Amino acid sequence: DITLAHGSSTVCPSRMPSVPGSNPPNIKYQQSDMNAIARLVKWSYHEGDLKSGAPYPPCTGMHRQAMCVYGAGDLKWIVQQHHLLANKFDPETRVYLHIMSEKTSNLCGNKQLESLTEFF
Template sequence: MPGVPGSNPINEKFHTSDMTAIARLVKWQDLEGDIRKGSPYPRCTGVHRRAVCVYGSGDLHWMLHQHHLFANKFDPEVDDTAIKCLEVYLRLKALHNIDLHAQYAPE
């Protein structure tokens, strides 16, 4: 609801409810493209299954900038490196409070 404390301003880009939901990060094939031209997210670097991106390692940098709790979909047969890199990142963050994202973010 626009105008309610904590609400987002009306924007055509965010009319799809799963884009603003915190639960699950999904890249829909028909919404991918150039962010500078208004696309909500960049193209998938993995593959598509039923019009949903199966994330590749090239999607990780973008993914770590998002607010979602979970990401849909990963497949070790598509890009096992993406899964291993994300696992190392989360392990270091959880066990040692090391935020690699902040250390290696482009300036």
């Protein structure tokens, strides 16, 4: 999804040296998409066993262009991450996403967002 790919880079100004609030060009400020806050993506070539050092577990949905199309089994992992948005969901997860949306709205109103992980 080209629009999302370009849109997520605009949400993350630290990658653009000429934008106010960005970090000066330096290796210590480099961020991969795994560290960026804008968009959560699971790449097929980084998935694996967490105990063996993989950055994230295997996708429970399917892959499109090496990106995970999240399945219902990925939702618990997603809510444990710090990202603002998650990339591509399988249409079969729609009911789960609706439930998560309602639960998140209720928790945000009560300032208890941490307990969303208890939902799973």
